[in-house]
Amino acid sequence: MKHIYAQIERNKAWAIETLKKYIALESVSARRKCLPETAGFLRDTFSRLKINASIHKAGIAPVFCAEHLVKKPAKTLLFYNHYDVQPEDPVGEWFSPPFKLTERNGLLFGRGTADNKGNLIARLWALKSYLDLGIAPPVNLKFVVEGEEESGSESFPAFVKKHRSTLLKADCCIWESGSKDEKGRPQITLGAKGIIDLEISIECAKADMHSSNGVIAPNPAWRLAWALASLKGSDENILIDGFYDDIVRPCDEEIAAIRKIPFNEKERRKKAGIKEFLLGLTGRDLVERYYFEPALNINGLTSGYQGEGHKTVLPHKASAKLDFRLVPEQDPVKIISRLKKHFIAKGFPDVKINFAHGYSAAMTPVTDPFVKTVSDACREVYRKEPVINPMMAASTPMYTLSEYLPIASIGAGHADSNIHGPNESIIIKDFLESAKVIANIMERLI
Numbered sequence: 001m002k003h004i005y006a007q008i009e010r011n012k013a014w015a016i017e018t019l020k021k022y023i024a025l026e027s028v029s030a031r032r033k034c035l036p037e038t039a040g041f042l043r044d045t046f047s048r049l050k051i052n053a054s055i056h057k058a059g060i061a062p063v064f065c066a067e068h069l070v071k072k073p074a075k076t077l078l079f080y081n082h083y084d085v086q087p088e089d090p091v092g093e094w095f096s097p098p099f100k101l102t103e104r105n106g107l108l109f110g111r112g113t114a115d116n117k118g119n120l121i122a123r124l125w126a127l128k129s130y131l132d133l134g135i136a137p138p139v140n141l142k143f144v145v146e147g148e149e150e151s152g153s154e155s156f157p158a159f160v161k162k163h164r165s166t167l168l169k170a171d172c173c174i175w176e177s178g179s180k181d182e183k184g185r186p187q188i189t190l191g192a193k194g195i196i197d198l199e200i201s202i203e204c205a206k207a208d209m210h211s212s213n214g215v216i217a218p219n220p221a222w223r224l225a226w227a228l229a230s231l232k233g234s235d236e237n238i239l240i241d242g243f244y245d246d247i248v249r250p251c252d253e254e255i256a257a258i259r260k261i262p263f264n265e266k267e268r269r270k271k272a273g274i275k276e277f278l279l280g281l282t283g284r285d286l287v288e289r290y291y292f293e294p295a296l297n298i299n300g301l302t303s304g305y306q307g308e309g310h311k312t313v314l315p316h317k318a319s320a321k322l323d324f325r326l327v328p329e330q331d332p333v334k335i336i337s338r339l340k341k342h343f344i345a346k347g348f349p350d351v352k353i354n355f356a357h358g359y360s361a362a363m364t365p366v367t368d369p370f371v372k373t374v375s376d377a378c379r380e381v382y383r384k385e386p387v388i389n390p391m392m393a394a395s396t397p398m399y400t401l402s403e404y405l406p407i408a409s410i411g412a413g414h415a416d417s418n419i420h421g422p423n424e425s426i427i428i429k430d431f432l433e434s435a436k437v438i439a440n441i442m443e444r445l446i
């Protein structure tokens with residue numbers, strides 16, 4: 001591996017320059033901005049390295065695919081990434097332009113450095129280093145890069161279904177990203193919660209009225225508040241009939257892995273500005289709930305007058321944006337059906353449900369041989385024991401590929417990368433080591 005590592009180090013300037021060009025493309029999927037152009041940039045970048053590349057129409061943003069196949073029989077490693085990024089707001093809190101890669105104190109700042117552009121370049125960096133030495137990689141490599149991940153990956157499931165036996169046929173997959181923890185240990189994530197995004201609304205009149213009518217006319221804001229209150233108890237249990245029925249609880253190995261994950265309760269409370277966690281939970285109970293329990297969140301409430309000063313008005317409509325976080329075996333379609341039945345049963349048949357998007361949870365078993373392969377590679381490169389996380393608390397469409405492939409998610413992020421926030425960053429040393437880990441994994445798959 002020494003000659004491969006040496007070439008990776010020689011290619012550092014190329015990697016940073018390529019990332020600089022990539023970051024400069026303002027591919028914010030929420031604004032549907034610069035998405036075809038970014039896919040085109042990837043096609044051109046891969047093609048210059050004589051790697052087969054293609055662009056495929058899909059939803060609001062094309063999907064980019066590439067592959068480098070070796071002549072001898074070999075395993076195939078698939079990389080999943082996304083080229084879209086979150087909006088850069090609040091711009092005023094960045095100390096450098098969000099879409100201009102800026103080096104400072106050994107870090108690279110810019111929107112997408114950690115999520116997810118830097119990780120794709122690290123993977124390409126590893127492959128380029130083999131090619132520069134005139135050496136065939138030990139495995140087949142495939143790349144799939146979508147442009148809708150930050151907006152829900154609405155069209156990606158259909159793309160996978162169409163191409164899983166051709167473009168996306170593989171033996172294992174490295175997912176989009178990952179980071180080191182506060183102690184500098186590499187984290188390997190094997191799963192993700194599912195999600196349902198939706199909006200509920202109640203309309204009681206044709207238009208807003210004078211608030212004196214509040215004693216004779218229905219107020220949708222009150223009805224919405226009562227409807228929402230029916231969904232969850234003060235004990236944090238979700239009260240939708242059958243909500244918990246299909247859940248498969250974690251096995252002993254998964255619980256053991258979760259208990260090894262560092263979880264600094266004091267620091268988390270301090271950052272969030274809260275005195276205690278829900279239900280007063282601490283220790284193992286807190287960690288297991290965080291990773292393995294489903295959730296129902298109110299994201300926002302809207303009704304009536306929201307401007308300056310006061311306006312005595314009876315609103316005609318009220319709405320709330322919600323999300324569910326799902327755990328393995330919970331079906332988004334079933335959950336929506338049960339939600340509709342719940343509102344009817346509780347006396348709220350007038351609640352309208354606007355389903356935005358959703359997908360299931362995913363998890364690769366901690367005992368899968370691919371997990372050991374990735375763990376051994378991380379251990380050798382980082383010289384620290386990796387932390388295995390069976391299930392991230394957040395959501396990503398990992399289920400699309402985990403149905404037929406073992407998946408591990410790793411990357412070049414660090415504990416303070418500030419993904420989705422201002423001054424997003426990666427450490428240059430981590431960027432370099434991430435490329436080395438990919439090369440090490442490739443060698444171990446022989």
